[in-house]
Amino acid sequence: MLRPAHPCRTTLLPLGVLSAGMACLVTILGRDANASQTYDVVPPPVCTNHKGEDVSFIDSGSARSGIAAGMARRDAGGKPVVVRSNYSAAPPVFQSFIDRHECAHHQTGDVDRPHPPRNGPEHLMNESISDCVAILRLRDEDGYDKAGFDQVASALRSEMEKIGFPEISISSRISNIENCFRKMGAPREFIERILHRRGLLQP
Numbered sequence: 001m002l003r004p005a006h007p008c009r010t011t012l013l014p015l016g017v018l019s020a021g022m023a024c025l026v027t028i029l030g031r032d033a034n035a036s037q038t039y040d041v042v043p044p045p046v047c048t049n050h051k052g053e054d055v056s057f058i059d060s061g062s063a064r065s066g067i068a069a070g071m072a073r074r075d076a077g078g079k080p081v082v083v084r085s086n087y088s089a090a091p092p093v094f095q096s097f098i099d100r101h102e103c104a105h106h107q108t109g110d111v112d113r114p115h116p117p118r119n120g121p122e123h124l125m126n127e128s129i130s131d132c133v134a135i136l137r138l139r140d141e142d143g144y145d146k147a148g149f150d151q152v153a154s155a156l157r158s159e160m161e162k163i164g165f166p167e168i169s170i171s172s173r174i175s176n177i178e179n180c181f182r183k184m185g186a187p188r189e190f191i192e193r194i195l196h197r198r199g200l201l202q203p
């Protein structure tokens with residue numbers, strides 16, 4: 001997810017590079033303004049990275065109270081993981097989208113590549129690609145129809161507004177996933193095109 005122009009402490013995307021060549025990709029899901037409403041946490045999707053390794057989803061509590069976030073990275077032992085922080089603060093439809101978005105950073109090899117400059121064109125492209133994979137998986141694997149898409153788009157808008165993203169960031173992000181949802185083929189084919197372009201396609 002893109003980050004608005006205020007400090008990493010409150011928006012934390014991306015947190016930064018954990019170690020040489022290892023990206024740390026974080027997505028803010030949103031924050032519960034009244035810290036009152038909570039939601040059930042959805043089961044994570046199947047996720048395998050570009051090297052065929054299984055990606056584990058780890059629920060971490062509420063280190064940052066009221067802020068739900070996802071983070072794709074390798075853990076201290078080198079295992080690919082998605083860390084889900086405070087997911088109960090965000091609606092299930094949005095948890096599902098962000099799980100698949102973070103998984104896509106593993107599927108496309110982003111996590112194992114040097115992190116491009118924050119909010120530069122390459123970074124924004126990586127975020128658009130992960131968003132696209134996420135919405136294609138919801139469409140093809142979870143049966144999201146137009147009504148399902150609208151729920152994702154509306155949750156995305158609402159969470160981004162809460163965090164303070166400008167309208168142009170919100171509408172361009174929604175327009176990207178809408179294009180993917182309407183026009184793109186299967187997520188696997190899309191991922192393979194990306195991997196091919198990056199020279200990461202496994203033989």
Ligand SMILES: [Zn+2]
Nearest residue numbers: 001025127130
């Ligand atoms: Zn991302």
